[in-house]
Amino acid sequence: MSNLKTLGQFIIEKQSDFPYSKGELSRLLRDIGIAAKIVNREVNKAGLMDILGESGSTNIQGETQQKLDVYANEQFISALRSGGECCLVASEENEDIIRLEEEVSKDANYIVAIDPLDGSSNIDVNVAIGTIFSIYRRKSTTGLATLKDVLQKGVEQVAAGYVIYGSSTMLVYTTGKGVNGFTLDPSIGEFCLSHPNMKIPQDGVIYSINEGNYVHFPKGVKQYIKYCQVEDKATNRPYASRYIGSMVADLHRNLIKGGVFIYPVTFSAPNGKLRLVYECNPMAFIIEQAGGRATDGSRRILDLEVTELHQRSPIFIGSANMVKRAEEFLATAGNLTFHDAEPVLTA
Numbered sequence: 001m002s003n004l005k006t007l008g009q010f011i012i013e014k015q016s017d018f019p020y021s022k023g024e025l026s027r028l029l030r031d032i033g034i035a036a037k038i039v040n041r042e043v044n045k046a047g048l049m050d051i052l053g054e055s056g057s058t059n060i061q062g063e064t065q066q067k068l069d070v071y072a073n074e075q076f077i078s079a080l081r082s083g084g085e086c087c088l089v090a091s092e093e094n095e096d097i098i099r100l101e102e103e104v105s106k107d108a109n110y111i112v113a114i115d116p117l118d119g120s121s122n123i124d125v126n127v128a129i130g131t132i133f134s135i136y137r138r139k140s141t142t143g144l145a146t147l148k149d150v151l152q153k154g155v156e157q158v159a160a161g162y163v164i165y166g167s168s169t170m171l172v173y174t175t176g177k178g179v180n181g182f183t184l185d186p187s188i189g190e191f192c193l194s195h196p197n198m199k200i201p202q203d204g205v206i207y208s209i210n211e212g213n214y215v216h217f218p219k220g221v222k223q224y225i226k227y228c229q230v231e232d233k234a235t236n237r238p239y240a241s242r243y244i245g246s247m248v249a250d251l252h253r254n255l256i257k258g259g260v261f262i263y264p265v266t267f268s269a270p271n272g273k274l275r276l277v278y279e280c281n282p283m284a285f286i287i288e289q290a291g292g293r294a295t296d297g298s299r300r301i302l303d304l305e306v307t308e309l310h311q312r313s314p315i316f317i318g319s320a321n322m323v324k325r326a327e328e329f330l331a332t333a334g335n336l337t338f339h340d341a342e343p344v345l346t347a
């Protein structure tokens, strides 16, 4: 008991990191932690409850929504609504921004962008999934908060985090002063500080990319993959390939062990697949705070201009030296150069 520090205690202790803070951000983080516990309860019973399977609706990107996607979205939004610190939510599951201002206090100055359930294709198969969140301060000073208040560069984030519902459930977050990880102790229902001051190794031996899309990758990415597979004792190659298909889980492992996660542009996804506002930016903030690197292949993710809520971006993120090496291959090959004709294997 003596060494136990709960998420709630930690957040309160850290409040003094922000001079003049009135505790709103602390309350907001606490609210997200509570919603995460509720979602975790449902995730854990996914195999038992009538919550598996498709809900029958699709989200704005045309993807089939799983019931847990919908459930998680509702839980996080309602926690933010009742918490009263957030004036506007942007979610992967909602085409438009969700205004809470009229329901919460006029002093609610925070904006939350969220991917309520990341890795939804893994729900039905008992593989780790997650939640990603990003917090901004409202910029506009009069009237209702608008879409523009969400379209801030990643560098403006005041906090970001993720929850991983894995073999154990963890909440990892940053407020720009390092990264701390908390493991849920189900016996007491509390997130407890288990991974203080997380740092990602500068080098690693894991590369994470959906290699099934290989023929659709730019030349530089193909060459980097081949580089990872070449035998070289000095650099510990060949590297290990590890790809779960839940960005949160793939990045969590790479954060702890060292590694690079890549979701590049492809022929079919010319802007990449992952979403800048609620996937790339929060993860980039966390990984940079842990000493890693995150770019779109050449530009820092956190500096990218944000023009649309559901904007996509390619991403190269993880151990700094691995990301840099991948960027070198892209620069040499020309970032967006694809092979001319792709080989077609016939039966």
Ligand code: AHG
Residues within 6 Å of the ligand: 092, 115, 117, 118, 119, 120, 121, 210, 245, 246, 247, 248, 273
């Ligand atoms: P989401 O479940 O929120 O739509 O996100 C899925 C994302 C991300 O978690 C994962 O890294 C990636 O999609 C996997 O995509 P592929 O199946 O194309 O590899």
Ligand code: MN
Residues within 6 Å of the ligand: 115, 117, 118, 119, 247, 279
């Ligand atoms: Mn996602």
Ligand code: MN
Residues within 6 Å of the ligand: 092, 115, 116, 117, 118, 119, 120
């Ligand atoms: Mn999602």
